[in-house]
Amino acid sequence: GQNIDQPTEMTATEGAIVQINCTYQTSGFNGLFWYQQHAGEAPTFLSYNVLDGLEEKGRFSSFLSRSKGYSYLLLKELQMKDSASYLCAVGRGSYIPTFGRGTSLIVHP
Amino acid sequence: SQTIHQWPATLVQPVGSPLSLECTVEGTSNPNLYWYRQAAGRGLQLLFYSVGIGQISSEVPQNLSASRPQDRQFILSSKKLLLSDSGFYLCAWSIRSGTEAFFGQGTRLTVV
Numbered sequence: 001g002q003n004i005d006q007p008t009e010m011t012a013t014e015g016a017i018v019q020i021n022c023t024y025q026t027s028g029f030n031g032l033f034w035y036q037q038h039a040g041e042a043p044t045f046l047s048y049n050v051l052d053g054l055e056e057k058g059r060f061s062s063f064l065s066r067s068k069g070y071s072y073l074l075l076k077e078l079q080m081k082d083s084a085s086y087l088c089a090v091g092r093g094s095y096i097p098t099f100g101r102g103t104s105l106i107v108h109p
Numbered sequence: 110s111q112t113i114h115q116w117p118a119t120l121v122q123p124v125g126s127p128l129s130l131e132c133t134v135e136g137t138s139n140p141n142l143y144w145y146r147q148a149a150g151r152g153l154q155l156l157f158y159s160v161g162i163g164q165i166s167s168e169v170p171q172n173l174s175a176s177r178p179q180d181r182q183f184i185l186s187s188k189k190l191l192l193s194d195s196g197f198y199l200c201a202w203s204i205r206s207g208t209e210a211f212f213g214q215g216t217r218l219t220v221v
Contacts, residue, residue, distance in 0.1 A: 033209055042199055042212035043153070087153065096141070097203070097210050101152035 004100035006088050011106045012078055020073045020103045022088030030091040034062050034073045037085045037102065046073070046086075075105075083107045111136035115200045115213030122220055128173075128187040130216050132200030135181065140202040142183040143210060144175055147197040159183060195220045 003025040012018040024032070031050035035043035049055055049064035049071060061074040073086055085102040092098060115132045122128060134140055141160055145153040155168045157175035165175050172191060176184045183200055197217050201210040 040217075042215045045209040045211070048209055089153075096143070096155070096158055097201075098155060099145075099153035 004088055004090055004098065006086075006100045006103045008101070009104045009106070011108065012075075014078055014080060014107055014109050016078050017074065017076050018078060018105065020075070020086050020088075020105065022071045022073070022100060024069050024071070024088070024090050024100075026069075026090050026092055026098070028092040029066065032062075032064050032071045033089040033091065033097055034060075034071075035087040035089060035099075037087060039084075043087055078107050080107050080109070111202075111211065113200065113202055113211055113213045115216060117216060118214060119217045120219070122190050122218065124192055124220055125189050128185070128190055128194070128218070130185040130198055130200075130218075132183045132185075132213055133181055134183075134202045137181070137202070137204065139180060140204060141210075142177060143201040143203075144183065144185045145199040145201065147199065149196070153199065157185070190220045192220050194218065 006022045031048055033048050034046040036046050037043040046060055047055055047062035049062050052065055054061055054063045059076045064071045083106055085104050087102040088100040089097040112135045143158045144156045146156055147153050157165055157167055159165050159177045162177055162180055173187050195218055197215050199215045200213040203210040
């Protein structure tokens with residue numbers, strides 16, 4: 001089975017940096033995904049890590065440590081529009097994404 | 110380019126009524142297809158996935174069923190809805206040997 005843990009809620013200030021952590025336990029690991037989901041909308045893909053290390057994409061970066069079952073999403077220069085839920089998902093088997101409960105990020109001025 | 114269509118966007122159904130949600134993908138062949146449900150304040154729960162026509166795997170026992178009558182069509186059904194079936198239903202696809210899943214717009218189902 002799979003067990004994916006991430007904080008329920010985080011708050012941060014506009015312009016700051018925030019790190020959202022995700023830990024997982026799974027069999028047949030095939031990579032880790034991060035998605036962004038605004039209220040009432042479908043999730044949109046942010047990043048994918050299959051090898052250990054940091055992947056940078058603009059203001060967003062994602063890190064993976066397979067030996068520790070750990071990932072984080074780093075958001076820099078926070079903007080108000082970054083207020084959303086951030087979903088950690090683990091790929092297993094035939095690339096079937098299994099999602100955690102998500103972290104609700106609130107960015108305030 | 111690939112696109113995914115899911116309808117309807119919102120649906121209000123009485124308890125005990127049937128359900129049929131449809132999802133179609135364009136611009137790709139032989140995709141993996143998924144149905145997820147998201148209850149209020151909860152994460153995405155994988156309900157069904159399919160790796161080919163007529164091949165359906167169920168992740169969670171429930172009164173829902175799924176079918177894949179064509180390569181790029183995925184249908185979620187119920188014969189009799191329960192109040193607990195209310196939620197946000199999302200269809201998604203991914204390429205067979207690929208990475209991220211792409212989501213449809215979702216259907217917000219309210220069972221009354």
